[in-house]
Each structure stands twice: as C-alpha cells, then as structure tokens.
Amino acid sequence: MKPLSLYIHIPFCARKCAYCDFASWPGREADWGRYFDEIEAEIRLWSEETDFGLLSEQYSIATVFIGGGTPTLVDAACLEGVLDACRGIAPFEPDAEITVEGNPGTLTPEKLAVCRRAGVNRLSLGAQSFDDGLLKALGRIHTAAQIKQAVAMARDAGFDNLNLDLMYALPGQEMAQWRDTLDAAVALGVDHISAYSLIVEPGTPMAARVASGAATVPDDDAVNAMQREAISRLSAAGYERYEISNYAKPGFECRHNLTYWRRGDYLGLGCAAHSLLRGRRFHNPDALEDYLSGMRRLDEVALTRQDAMEETLMLSTRTARGLDLAAWARDFGAPFNQGRERALARLEAGGLIEAGDGFLRLTTRGMEVQDAVVLELMGETV
C-alpha cells in the first residue's frame, strides 16, 4: 500500500481578513449544508472505482489535513462526518496524522472534543501575531489573549501536537513586535511554528492600502532580517527549521506538508483543492458556486519528465533535507550534476548551496533567494 494524503477544504470564514485571497467566504451559512453534501458526494466518488482504479486497493491514508477557510467555524459534527466518509476512500494508517486548521476566535471546548472523538490529533491555529494592533490591522477576528486561551483549550482537550501560524513583514511591524510574537509563541510551548512573510496579494484590501500609501511593507533587507530573527530565536528554543517557513520540535514535523514537498500522492477534496495522483495533477474549481454545481477535476494533466524534474527541484530545495541525489539519478536516469557543473560551482562559491550525505541543500542565504537558485539550476538566466 502506498501512502496517500487527503486535503479537505472548508471555504467558510467569519470575516475576510485584509490580506487574504484564499478561496474563503464569510456570510455563506446558507450554503454550509449543501457544501458538506457535495464533499461527501465527492468522497463517495473516490471510494468507488475511477479511472485510477480502486484507491482502497492501492493506498492507505497517512495524513488528512482539513484546511480553509476556517474549519473550526462550522459545526464540528460536519468535520466528523467528512472524516468518517473518508475511510471509504482507503483505510487509515493506525498512526495517521489528522490535522484541523482553526481560528482562535472560533474554538470551543465542545468543538475540540468532537474533533478529538473523530480522530483529529493535530491542531493548526492561525495566530499570525501576538500584537493586538497588528491583528486588528490584518482584520483578524481574535486577540492575542484569545490565542493563549485557544492553546490552553486545545491542551485541555488532549491535543499534544499544536501548530501556530505566524506572519511577519507586516505593514508597520517593528522588529521588536516580531520578537515579542516569536517569544509569545515559544512561551506557549507549541510543538510546531509556521512563520510566513506577508505577501500582498492583488485585489485585497491590503493591496489597496499599500497602493494608496496608507500602509508600507518592509523592504527585502528588513524581511530577511525578520526571517533570520525567527531562525535564531526558534532554534535557540529547540525548534528545527525543516522547511523555509516551518519549524518543529523533534518528531513534530508536519507529515502532511512533507507529502507536498516530497511529491507524494495527495487527493484534494472540496472547492479549490489540488491533487497529485500517480503523476497527474488536477484541481477543483476555485469558485464556490462552480463546486456546488458539481464541477470537478479541472485542468487534468499528466506531468512530463521535465515537469517532474522542475517540481522536484523547486519543492525539495525548500526543505532542510534538500534534494536526494540518488533518488534524482534513479528517477530521471542521469546524475543531478551532469550538465550543471558550472552552475553548481558558481552557487557553491556564492555560499548559496552546499552538498553532503548524498543531498544538495540550500544555505540560509540560498533559501532567501530560492527561486533564483532553482532557476539557475534549471539552466535559465537569472
């Protein structure tokens, strides 16, 4: 049996955050019931024979990630129903990692108890900042105090694998505020921290504020300084940086996300969910209406060898483990350094890559310019 990861998208939120361009909508309570009916119908489809054969004969489910949106906004019994239905797709591994993403403003002990009963063993909380002023500017619905309450509530409910998502490079954010946020997350003793730099997405209220001059985002040097602050503070506190934006205490790396970075098979359910199954990529529609009307499996394509090489390089170099050189030679029929000798020498001399133990990995500086390093290794001019 091969391991399979499932991603389930819950596209509902209490309010839209100022920076968010994810497939998520507030005020769509009237659609919740129909949406869960559609997801369960989609799960039934994958529980039966498809052109991929019967998944239950080929896979066991190693990880499930219920993300959003705000999965903890809806009735937890709906999440339980979805998880139960997923057992029809393939058997769950006994130690399957099952994550639910939650917003600290929407948690209750009752919802957490239902999640635990359903087998959820990892909770990922969108904290973003411990500064109430910044939380307000981001349009978050919770305060810093609520993040602390949510962590305590999750521990009380029996969660021993907790992640906090944090954001830096926020408009007006000072280094001291970022340090305070990192220290507050560490003080809560969570097992995993994701630290993402804010990307100002076109069409969001945040983009309009930046365009009008009402908000200013930090320059690249300031962004890199904040990232380095995260690396040093979190590593001093016992978190290992195992991916560009992800830090974990030993044994708490997110297995679901490792599936993406290692190009394992995953099936996405719900609107805007993406899949990679046996070398084919496809996705569901981004628009809720299209998903509700039954549209599925868009832009399906069998990846070419070149696609697979580019993805492998792009994703593996995000991780501290790096690119597995023996696996590359096996999968693509030629050593990685063949034809790349000069680019490799240039990048190594520039302190952007290092090799050892059969892996090629990016240095801290290399990770700051990962796109450019990957382009150079793919043979393009940067």
Ligand code: SF4
């Ligand atoms: S809670 Fe998350 S998904 Fe919902 S609007 Fe905010 S950032 Fe977007």
